[in-house]
Amino acid sequence: MNERIPPGIDMRTPSVARMYDYFLGGKDNFTVDRESADTLLERIPEISALSLGNRAFLSRAVDHVARHGVVQYLDLGAGLPTVENTHNVAQRADPRARVVYVDNDPVVLVHGRALLTDRAGTAFVLSDLRDIDGILDSDEVRALIELDVPVCLMLVSMLHCLPDEDRPFDLVRRTMDRLAPGSYLIYSHLVSDDPGTAAWLTEQMSGFGTPWGRVRSPREAEAAFDGLVPVSAWPDGRDEGPRVVDCASWRHPDLAPVARPEDDKIKLWELSGVAYKP
Numbered sequence: 623m624n625e626r627i628p629p630g631i632d633m634r635t636p637s638v639a640r641m642y643d644y645f646l647g648g649k650d651n652f653t654v655d656r657e658s659a660d661t662l663l664e665r666i667p668e669i670s671a672l673s674l675g676n677r678a679f680l681s682r683a684v685d686h687v688a689r690h691g692v693v694q695y696l697d698l699g700a701g702l703p704t705v706e707n708t709h710n711v712a713q714r715a716d717p718r719a720r721v722v723y724v725d726n727d728p729v730v731l732v733h734g735r736a737l738l739t740d741r742a743g744t745a746f747v748l749s750d751l752r753d754i755d756g757i758l759d760s761d762e763v764r765a766l767i768e769l770d771v772p773v774c775l776m777l778v779s780m781l782h783c784l785p786d787e788d789r790p791f792d793l794v795r796r797t798m799d800r801l802a803p804g805s806y807l808i809y810s811h812l813v814s815d816d817p818g819t820a821a822w823l824t825e826q827m828s829g830f831g832t833p834w835g836r837v838r839s840p841r842e843a844e845a846a847f848d849g850l851v852p853v854s855a856w857p858d859g860r861d862e863g864p865r866v867v868d869c870a871s872w873r874h875p876d877l878a879p880v881a882r883p884e885d886d887k888i889k890l891w892e893l894s895g896v897a898y899k900p
């Protein structure tokens with residue numbers, strides 16, 4: 623990225639959106655993001671693969687929901703545009719699909735708006751997702767999304783950015799409460815079953831000065847699905863095995879769904895799933 627400083631952007635502090643872009647092999651990041659990301663990769667090299675796996679999960683999940691007739695998407699913590707974005711997948715399945723992207727990072731706003739110029743059925747809102755009522759009542763959402771018909775809420779690799787005091791799982795519930803029955807949640811969350819790995823990553827992020835939450839245990843992260851019905855994690859929809867799984871294995875054409883990566887050396891993954899509101 624051109625390293626001239628756009629107004630309002632702190633070049634001394636890495637941003638989650640730009641570090642994640644670096645993990646995905648993107649170019650919309652600064653030196654501070656790359657250096658911080660490399661510090662994490664030195665101890666947890668699986669972060670690159672899990673980021674790519676998470677994006678692939680997002681595409682498979684949106685395709686699944688789109689094929690079940692949902693045409694409205696609210697992508698919270700959407701991140702920088704990448705190869706396949708929510709509207710690319712959803713509008714391929716149904717050209718009527720409408721997507722509102724939300725992120726609180728001004729760099730995401732600049733790139734998001736540039737990508738979406740002239741793209742019918744999409745909008746970008748610069749907002750903090752903790753103001754969910756403000757988002758749902760914003761002009762952009764009102765113009766594209768009807769709340770009395772099913773909406774797909776997307777919280778993909780996002781809720782670990784919120785600390786416990788922000789009550790992230792209450793936020794999911796409050797948001798789903800405002801959506802119509804038949805609405806979907808597409809969700810993933812960074813988790814670990816190794817307290818040392820979880821604490822180390824959380825401490826590093828806080829040391830960088832980047833606003834962040836924490837890595838949670840799989841059980842904690844599953845709370846997002848309370849009151850919802852997770853769909854099968856098999857591509858053929860069979861009623862077997864875990865439904866909330868390592869993102870790499872969710873409805874993967876060649877892999878069985880697994881609750882955690884099979885390699886014991888891997889200590890960090892994205893717990894993921896898709897659920898609907900009955």
Ligand SMILES: C[S@@+](CC[C@H](N)C(=O)[O-])C[C@H]1O[C@@H](n2cnc3c(N)ncnc32)[C@H](O)[C@@H]1O
Nearest residue numbers: 639642699700701725726727750751778779783
């Ligand atoms: C790891 S990225 C995930 C991007 C995308 N959802 C994906 O899974 O590919 C997390 C995103 O959440 C955004 N974010 C973090 N905290 C946020 C908040 N409080 N409100 C809105 N967006 C936030 C970051 O700017 C970043 O773009």
